[in-house]
Amino acid sequence: MVNRTRRALFSATIFLAACGVAGSVFGGVSAQSATDESALRDSMKSFTNVYAVVEQNYADKLDNDKIDKAIYDGAIPGMLRVLDPHSSFHDPKDFAQMREDQHGKYYGVGMQIQPQGEKIVVVAPFEGTPSYKAGIRPGDVILAVDGKTTEHMDSTAVASMLKGPRGTHVSVTMGREGTAKPLVFDLIRDEIPRYSVDIAFQIKPGIGYIHVTNFMETTSHEVQAALDKFGPINGLLIDLRGNPGGLLNEAVNVSDKFLQKGDIVVSQRGRAFPDQVYRAPSGSNVKYPIVVLVNRNTASAAEIVSGALQDHDRALIVGETTFGKGLVQTVFPIAENTGLALTTFHYYTPSGRLIQRNYDGVSLYDYYYARQGALPANNTNTEVKLTDSGRTVYGGGGITPDEKIAELKSDHLQDILLQHYAFFNFTKHYLSDHTVTKELVVDDALIQQFKDFLKSEKIEYTDKDIADNLDWVKSTIKAELFTTQFGQAEGMRIRAEWDPQISKALTFMPEALALENHTLPAQQKTQTASK
Structure with missing residues (x-):
């Protein structure tokens, strides 16, 4: 009972901290009136009273796991979901994973795995890692880790067993088609880098292609390394399809490689903190045409890059209208390795376009999966702005491409x-x-x-x-x-x-060159949002 009470008090503390640091939840801590404080205390009292009734009267015994689920998966996410689709609470496991994703590295053996039926199968070992060097192949079935069978395990549990301190050994037993007996690999764990630029090559003579999967601490360095590897080029295709975003400063640093020094990359405006304007800190003198390929799952930091290059007429944006995620989350560490990712700002492109699309009265399912494409030109909520050269662009619903490329659909x-x-x-x-x-x-x-x-x-x-x-x-x-x-x-x-979308995107390189030279035809400078 004492342990459960401590958990309840801890959870209530998180709840209070979430409300307190937010400001936007209850009207701002720094200028809160006595009435506001009273309302907050009443809300907290209601929460703890409900918890006490549940703890004392629920039909099943409330063990620690159920308490954690009630708080971490119920009370706190429920509160945040009322605010917007992107504010979220990270329990210790999620918080650790988020930090790992941002750092772009972890310690393990370096293989991508997935369930296939009742088996855990290697999708691919990452090049240069212990798994790759040992000769593990895609399709190998992980039978055991350190002698412990993987039967009835999910891929997350197996991945956790494969991770560990650098320099430690792990024994992995594999089944392989065409091999009569299981193969046993003694692997030494090492630092495993996670690359956000997973492929970069000259897709046509003189035309570089870079695919950026997300924006983490190493992304701008990876992009620069790819550009250095290309040498002199006559054009560049940046593929941001499916890129969910990531770190704001890396979006700024990547944009900086193609803009002039001092160009605005993005602005963020909120209520509890001063507005901020981020500019290209160094700038670049590269003059080749750039095409940026986006789709409906291009979001957040990837939309910042797309919007900045479009507003400054530095790149032709092609593909589908992007996701429209322009809410900025600040991560507040709470306690016991938990964190609150709370929306504190809105993103605006250099021309003043709001990236975020409307989410009022929309279910989470519809917001993420059943949304429509570009906003119609006659939508009164659509913001009309101008690029540096006077081209018309639209805000309030993601980044609308300059040229549409149809979504790939399977048969x-x-x-x-x-x-x-x-x-x-x-x-x-x-x-x-x-x-x-x-x-x-x-x-x-x-x-x-x-x-x-x-x-x-x-x-x-x-x-x-x-x-x-x-x-x-x-x-x-x-x-x-x-x-x-x-x-x-x-x-x-x-x-x-x-890829047909990539092939189509490459055909727009002449238009990107005309944009770079500020010689686009007049009709393209007055495009409509429904184009």
Whole structure:
């Protein structure tokens, strides 16, 4: 009872701290009136009274796990959800993961794993890590870690067992197709970097391609390293599709590589703290055209970069209207390794566009998954602004692209093959008695072997299905084989070279050059939001 009471008091303290540091929840701590303070005390009293009634009368015994869930997954998230979709509370486990993601490194063996049926399967070892050096392959099944079976474990539990202090040993038992006995790997844990630029290469002669997955502490350095590796180029495609954002300062530092010194990157405005304007600290003299590819899952820091380059006419934005996440969360450490990510500012692009889209009266499901595309031009809530050269751009609903590129949609065959891990499992099967070189051509004979494999796995298809998707099938087979044989980067390169959205984005490089030279036709300077 004493321990539970302490937990309850601790949880109440978190709740009070959340209300106190927020300001915006109850009207601002620094200027709170006596009436406000009384209302806060009454709210706290109601909370603790409800908790006491639950603790004393609930049908089941309230153990520590249920108490934690009631507080961490119920009371506090419920309060924050009323405010906006992005304020959130991080329990100790989530808080530790968030810090790991921001640092861009952890200590372990370096492999991506996923559940596949009842098994935990290696998706790919990361290049240069202990797993990669030891010869672990995509498709290997993790049977045991340090002699403890992984049966009935989820991938999170297995990943936790693989992590540990640098320099320590971990024994991993693997099952591999074509190998009669399990393979045992003695791995020495090391620092595992997490790269936000997972692929960068010249996709066409003189045209660089960079895919940025998120914005963490190393992102601007990784982008610079990619640019250095390219050498002199005549154009750049920055792929921000699916980028959920991350650290604000890294968004500023990445933007700085393409803007003039002193250019505004983003402004943030709130109630409890002074407004802040972030400018390009150093600037750059690069003059090549830039195309930025975005989609509906490009969010937050990635929208800051897209909006800044668009407003300063430094890049042509192509793709889909972005997510529209322009609420800034400040992380307040609370106690016992927990943290409150509370919305304290709104993001605005250099032209003054609000990035955040409307969320009033919208369920969390609809907000994240069922939202619509670009705002119509006649929407009275749409902000109309001008870029440096006088082009019309719109705010209040993400970043609207200068040129639309349709969303990639899969057909029935693609869905079936991916649901059954057909390419992944075919790669295991094929490489059990074959090797491939970088000169590999996916010819008719290899396609026939793939078809035979599908039949052996009882995966239904027709020859017409394959013919209608032949380019996709060939590129996916090659990408999976290259991932296993040469590493993830080579596999991603094959996928990028096939990707229709990337191919379409590259066709807009002349328009990006015209934008860089401020010679866009007049009709493009007066585009509509529905374009």
